[in-house]
Amino acid sequence: MPRPGAALLLCLVLLSLPEPPAAESPLQLPTPQNVTIYSYNYQNLLTWAPVKVDNGSVLYTVQYNTLACDWWEEINCTNITKTECNFTDPDIKRFWTITLRVRAELGQVKSDWVETNKFVADKNTTIGPPVIVNVDSTPDSLFLNFLHTVKEDTLQYLVRYWEQSTNKQHETEWTKNTRIGLLNLKQLTVYCFQIRAKVQVFDDNIGPLSKTKCHKTAASGAMRAGFVVVIFVAATVTVVILAIVCFLFIQKFHQVVKYWFQPPFKIPPHIGEYLKGAEMPVLEELQNNCAEEDPWDSLSVFSSAEESQSLVSDTLNTNVHSNSRSIESEKT
The missing domain is CATH 1.20.890 (cAMP-dependent Protein Kinase, Chain A)
Structure with missing residues (x-):
């Protein structure tokens, strides 16, 4: 048996020896950066910056949990290559308070989870303005008809309007109606307006104003x-x-x-050709006479009553003699 002194010396030597190196663990991926939630009209999107590696394709996994449940659940974003995740899931209610987390994966190598801030769709989504369908105009009012892409009973609407030539603005009351009338306006006047929507929750989520549009009121009868x-x-x-x-x-x-x-008289070409062959220079004479004549605008006849009666009697006598002569000639 070894002596106690030798055994003690051996133990001291063993304790002084360095510990053997531990087995190397696989390298760890960097975590995704710039993890952000975007939500517009309840369309929810989680985005992050890509994790860059030398070899291979990095995959990503997204999970969520709620205040009511203390465990993490997967959604439709497991082992995806895109750097975004649409978590507009009907199973995730709008009033739930949820937290999301994302990590990168490359084979057996994984990154740490990166969590988001708490998110409630009813409070954190951006409610966009409705779409104006048409505007009905009367002499003293404008009626705005609009629709919203979100079908939600808690939506309410407000219109801000002003006369185009002034900067004095007016606002209507919040209402659930999708037809709002702007009353007591001037006729034949251009008015501009903007419209916005909100979700009526514990803390009202008011959306931004729409682009400015203008319309003119009608004229009275x-x-x-x-x-x-x-x-x-x-x-x-x-x-x-x-x-x-x-x-x-x-x-x-x-x-x-x-x-x-009344342009100058001109002899037709076919008559002119005929007259050129005549012995007398009839064509030249006609043209000269026509050029010298000054056509009359009107003709006035003045006669007394006696001259008119004698003219009528002479005409009748002439006709009688001519008729008798024609009858005698026929008998012969």
Whole structure:
């Protein structure tokens, strides 16, 4: 048996020896960065920056839990290659308070989990403005008809409006109706408006205002009648002025107008060819006579009553003699 001193010395030597190196654990992936939740009209999206590695394709897994349940559950984002996860899941209620977490995986190598802040869709989603379908205009009001992509009974709407020429703004009351009237307006005036929506919860989630749109109010019946009268009077005055201008133009340029409507006589070409073959220069004589003649505008006949009666009697006697002569010739 070894002596006690030797045994003690051996124990001291063994204790002084360094410990053997432990087995190396696999390398750990870096955690995803910039983990952010985006939510618009209850469409929920979790995004993060990609984890870069030298070799291989990194996969990601997303889980969630609620205040009522202390364990983590998977959603439709397990072993995915995309750096985003749409967690608009009907099983995840809008009023639940949830927390999400994401990690990177490369084979057996995994990163640590990265958790998000607590998220409640009813409070944290952005409620966008509704879409205006049409605007009905009357002389003293505008009626806005709109729809929203979110079908939720807790949605309410408000309209901010103002006259385009001023900066004084007005707001309607919050209402669930999808038709809002802007009343007591000026006729034939342009008004601009914006609309917004909110979710009525414990802390109201009010969405942003829509883009500015403008519309003009209509005219009243009396004003439309006045416009018709003004247009009729203006048209009548215009016609009278044009008639006076035309009359003065004709009076001043009488010869020119007469020349336009009574151009110089010209012998037709086929008659001219025929006359060229005649012995007498008839064509030249006709043309010269026509050029020298000044056509009359009117013809006036003045006669006394006695001359008219004698003219009628002479005409009748002439007709009787001519008829008797024709009858005698037929007998012979």
